[in-house]
Amino acid sequence: MIEEYTTLLRCPRIQVDRAYSRAAYVPNFLKKLMSITGMSEQWVTARIKQKRDNKYMPGKNLRDLILAHPYVRKRVDIFAFSIYGLVIFPKALGHVDEAVSDLFDRLDKRVTPVPAILAETFMSLSACRRVGEGRFIGCAQLLLVWFHSHFWKVEKISYRVFSENYSPLKELVATPRRDDTTEEKWLVILQNLQEEDVEWRAPWMIPSEILYRCGEFNWVPLLGIWGAVGYAPLLVLRQYRSRQFVLATQGLVQCEFSFKEDNYKKKVREISNAWNQIHRMKILAVNPMTTPEYNLWWGRRINDNIPASSQEDVRPIEEHLQVVPSELEIIKQDFEKRSLKLGKKIEQLEEEKMRLGLDVDIHKLEAERLRKGKNKAEEDLDSLKIDYKKLQLSIRTASLGKTSEQWRQEIKEEKTKADQWEKKFQDALVRESVLEKNLSECQNEKARLKAR
Known part of the structure; x- marks a missing residue:
């Protein structure tokens, strides 16, 4: 519940390992x-x-x-x-x-106020249970949210839980609830709960690690504002879809005390020092949800438990928590894979877009160079035509002392030059047409990439 309450309160400024x-x-x-x-x-x-x-x-x-x-x-x-x-x-x-x-x-x-909130919640519930009645003086609102998250089945999991700005408390407050459930009906519901009726892991909870012990304690001691109590997260591993096993609980009950008791300051100091040596563990999910030893232990209701493990069945706590991903974790992994794949595709399209942009720029420069060459060729052709006309005029108006054969030879040479310039002009027109076509195709391709 430490991780769940921390997620519900969603206070980014607090240090989760710095308890009050x-x-x-x-x-x-x-x-x-x-x-x-x-x-x-x-x-x-x-x-x-x-x-x-x-x-x-x-x-x-x-x-x-x-x-x-x-x-x-x-x-x-x-x-x-x-x-x-x-x-x-x-x-x-x-x-x-x-x-x-x-x-x-x-x-x-x-x-972080979470350990103190849970300490007072557990101690108040314990006091009410001992006497069979009494007023609950813990945070009823957070406890009610916790109840709704574990006793109401959720068919679909929203992708919003992966958002940095997601607040499960805001969403749960905005979710319509039935207000006609009487106290008697609540008693019937809770007294007849079956394992399949429980949503072991809250749908908005994405734990990667759990705090399971502090210092030399085999559990997590919680300091409240009026007293302290011991909390064993490894007794509720099913909330994390992990296999539930038998845990050593000897001394857990004695960890509860009030600040009005004698010598309470020494106990507070010991717990405070223990929080300087916290132990966390990565968890996943596995089936079956409980070990046979746990079912036997649960039926006997042994509070101070010292598990007697045989030499053939000595397994560390870490081994109990090695599991396969839960549905929520599978969805998250699938979401991350798809995001990574789309990210790579976008990078490829961006690179292709950049290359096409460079090609367009090169074609533009080539087209500009050809336009200038075409203009120069047209100017030279016009100049040649003028010179040719002047030559013809001079032939008609003046005798230059050349024979007819010489004139024919000179005219033939001038025509050859004119044909060459005409050919260059036509070649320039063809190259310009090809470049304009390539430029148009590049611009169309660029427009398609932008549309993606």
């Missing part, structure tokens, strides 16, 4: 509120309420301050503080408990 740890000496609630609200000591003191050993700030005072505070940044801070105290950690209805202020103050240091 209650300070050994928590600063005064009054000073915390003065810092968060920006109000005077007199104003804050007049509004703090106390019940037994706990101090609270009424939510209505925070609401009024959100509406009236002159600074926008402070209004945002007070609103966020109210959400944490009234929605995420609702210990006293309509009031924000003083313990919330310490966690809220640490958010600027980029600590």
Whole structure:
């Protein structure tokens, strides 16, 4: 659930491995509120309420301050503080408990609130289960989203889950839900759940790694704002479509304690140090979903379990988690392959387009050169015709002392020159026609590439 809640909250500024740890000496609630609200000591003191050993700030005072505070940044801070105290950690209805202020103050240091949220959720559910009743004081909204994600089957998986801007919480909030499910009906549904009724992995969850232990603990100890509890992610491997096996759980129950107990600070320090040595593991999916040993262990309901493995069946945890890709991962891989293939095709088309562009430019230069040659040939031909006419005129008007044979020879030479220039002119026209045709074909090809 750590990875799921982190995905739901989608806070890019937090460091997922930097968990909240209650300070050994928590600063005064009054000073915390003065810092968060920006109000005077007199104003804050007049509004703090106390019940037994706990101090609270009424939510209505925070609401009024959100509406009236002159600074926008402070209004945002007070609103966020109210959400944490009234929605995420609702210990006293309509009031924000003083313990919330310490966690809220640490958010600027980029600590993740997820372990604390889960710790209080698990401890509250455990307390209600022990006595058979009670008020849940965890974040009911996030838990309800988690319920809907695991107990409502999804036929199709949206490609939007691969988008960087995708927010499952926003999508789930916008999804219509039936509001006519009574408490009694919920009890019947949960009491009669079968394995096939559970959506083990949330459809919006794409985990690559899971946090499965911290330090010397065989599980993940979670520090809340009022206490701590042990959480064993390897007991819910089916949420990641991995094979469920029997895990050592001895001492897991004793990991739960309240910050009101004696010597709690030493335990907090041990857990905080353990979070400096986290262990993650890549996971995939496999069938069958459970081992025979797990089914036997589950039927016996043994809390403090020390698996007795035979020498022939000693397997490391990593081996239990070696699997085949899930449906969502297959879709993602197919999507990435198609994107890569299309990317390469686009690159090829771009290269072809560039080559054709160069060919067009070369043909344009050649056509321009031929046009200039044609114009020069036409000018030379015109000049030759003028000279020829002048020569004929001079033959008629003056006697140059040449014989008829000489005149015939000179005229023959001039005609030969004229024929040569005429041939050059025709050749130039033919080459110009060919180049214009090639240019037209290149331009048509370029237009087709742009249309792709």
